Amino acid sequence: MLGLMQDRPLLISQLIDHAAANHGDTEIVSRTVEGPIHRYTYRDARVRARKVAEALISRGVTRGDRIGTLAWNGYRHFELYYGISGMGAVCHTINPRLFPEQIVYIVNHAEDQILFVDLNLLPTVEKLLPQFTTVRHVVAMTDRAHLPRDCRIPTLLVYEELIADQPGTYEWPEFDERTASSLCYTSGTTGNPKGVLYHHRSTLLHAYGSALPDTLGIGARAVVLPVVPMFHVNAWGLPYSGALAGAKLVFPGVALDGASLYELFEQERVTFTAGVPTVWLALLNHMQANKLKLSTLKYAVIGGSAAPPAMIETFARDFGVEVLHAWGMSEMSPLGTVNHPKEKHQALSADELLKVRLKQGRPPFGVEMKIVDDAGKELPRDGKAFGDLLVRGPWITSGYFKGEGGEVLDEGGWFATGDVATIDPDGYMQITDRSKDVIKSGGEWISSINLENAAMAHPAVAEAAVIGVAHPKWDERPLLIVHRKPDAQIDKTELIEFLGTRVAKWWLPDDVQFVDAIPHTATGKILKTKLRETFRDYRLPTA
Numbered sequence: 001m002l003g004l005m006q007d008r009p010l011l012i013s014q015l016i017d018h019a020a021a022n023h024g025d026t027e028i029v030s031r032t033v034e035g036p037i038h039r040y041t042y043r044d045a046r047v048r049a050r051k052v053a054e055a056l057i058s059r060g061v062t063r064g065d066r067i068g069t070l071a072w073n074g075y076r077h078f079e080l081y082y083g084i085s086g087m088g089a090v091c092h093t094i095n096p097r098l099f100p101e102q103i104v105y106i107v108n109h110a111e112d113q114i115l116f117v118d119l120n121l122l123p124t125v126e127k128l129l130p131q132f133t134t135v136r137h138v139v140a141m142t143d144r145a146h147l148p149r150d151c152r153i154p155t156l157l158v159y160e161e162l163i164a165d166q167p168g169t170y171e172w173p174e175f176d177e178r179t180a181s182s183l184c185y186t187s188g189t190t191g192n193p194k195g196v197l198y199h200h201r202s203t204l205l206h207a208y209g210s211a212l213p214d215t216l217g218i219g220a221r222a223v224v225l226p227v228v229p230m231f232h233v234n235a236w237g238l239p240y241s242g243a244l245a246g247a248k249l250v251f252p253g254v255a256l257d258g259a260s261l262y263e264l265f266e267q268e269r270v271t272f273t274a275g276v277p278t279v280w281l282a283l284l285n286h287m288q289a290n291k292l293k294l295s296t297l298k299y300a301v302i303g304g305s306a307a308p309p310a311m312i313e314t315f316a317r318d319f320g321v322e323v324l325h326a327w328g329m330s331e332m333s334p335l336g337t338v339n340h341p342k343e344k345h346q347a348l349s350a351d352e353l354l355k356v357r358l359k360q361g362r363p364p365f366g367v368e369m370k371i372v373d374d375a376g377k378e379l380p381r382d383g384k385a386f387g388d389l390l391v392r393g394p395w396i397t398s399g400y401f402k403g404e405g406g407e408v409l410d411e412g413g414w415f416a417t418g419d420v421a422t423i424d425p426d427g428y429m430q431i432t433d434r435s436k437d438v439i440k441s442g443g444e445w446i447s448s449i450n451l452e453n454a455a456m457a458h459p460a461v462a463e464a465a466v467i468g469v470a471h472p473k474w475d476e477r478p479l480l481i482v483h484r485k486p487d488a489q490i491d492k493t494e495l496i497e498f499l500g501t502r503v504a505k506w507w508l509p510d511d512v513q514f515v516d517a518i519p520h521t522a523t524g525k526i527l528k529t530k531l532r533e534t535f536r537d538y539r540l541p542t543a
């Protein structure tokens, strides 16, 4: 017997309608690429999102068409999120920091019809345009007055003109909640990038799951500043969960340096923010160098890479900010776990509590996870056994766009994350390493993340990376690569001695290399493939 409740599809357009109806005068503030701060409300955003939908339809866009965006976090990008998905097309966010050939590959692979482009990214698009095979129009996300005179894109349209004459009264259509809504390619550290194709249902369930108190816990009183870009897994879903909650949104635009972020945090009284460790390094350095304090910020989500313990401590001790360590991936929309200590942890000493906080956290309802050994047998949840981490749930991918990469789920419907992890009896998952980064020394595993964290705790270290280097006896041994803080002095012996007090002796790196900079991926993670390439022929002194 079926139940008798209403069968309303879960659609992204309902989020902006909900926010406009119930939080109509809550602000959305943006630092624009053009320069000035722009502010308006959810009510205004809904009208303009409808105009976007009307403009797309007038240009022949139909359901399922892919519409690309090359843009920073800002109000026009927010309108595109809702306008494009709301009418049934697919919002394909593109990371402008990718290599040009990767951008060309994914625009063509996605078969983008129209590209919406922020002002400072027009030159990139102008150069790549001849290689795009499906793009009919490029829309500059600005007004006529700001358009550069020398821009030579033949089919160029201007955003403000495109939507100006539209009525803004569009009625969002109803369709199957499993209709594709947005598309995001993973950076593809190996091989070509692969597209993760979200649907309306997965996006709404993810937004519900994100807003829970032990997940991101966003409510209508929150002021949310997503530093994580809208081109990287939909800014971890914050443009959706923010609207669901009716929170004030603050978009930082292109200026992600410490000084610009600090200014916005203070001016807009931001309470909640989210980003990868590299952006927080810059913010913390800026605040420390200028003896600044944060007056309203309560929570900083750190994800994308492991949050170094020194960063968690500094945020709490010097700035009164609680770090929410989180883990996820593009394939998971992205939220997999968030770390909130439980009541039983409140009695722990500061050191013990930090150990709990270093874990990547617990999954919200909606994400199932387990760890398995090489034979696929489930391992105990004892916080010690580690194995391949598998996940399952309604906001986790079932395969990549156009079938790239083949079948990705096992018979039980589990998706292999490529991460190696432990799970403890309280449900906290801790990443040991990415399976391809873990160092295999004499049949035992050494976690590059743990070594990096230990090195980052030294005050002279700005950033540290650890890779495995071939060793005749042990197969692989760790090489520590360090970028020193400006003017800081430290040598190999001193650093190894320091690490000796923090990690097991057999984990100690066989060598240390000092470099001027550590390479990063387009999403701000340490680019280990590059480091492995650079040190491919490196001979360890112990070899």
Ligand code: ADP
Pocket: 186, 187, 188, 189, 302, 303, 304, 305, 306, 307, 325, 326, 327, 328, 329, 330, 331, 334, 360, 417, 418, 419, 431, 433, 434, 523, 525
């Ligand atoms: P890519 O980096 O390939 O674009 P994602 O951005 O989706 O892909 O990154 C997902 C991966 O990032 C995870 O599988 C995991 O290895 C890593 N990651 C994410 N958050 C954390 C974290 N808090 N600690 C350690 N690793 C993390």
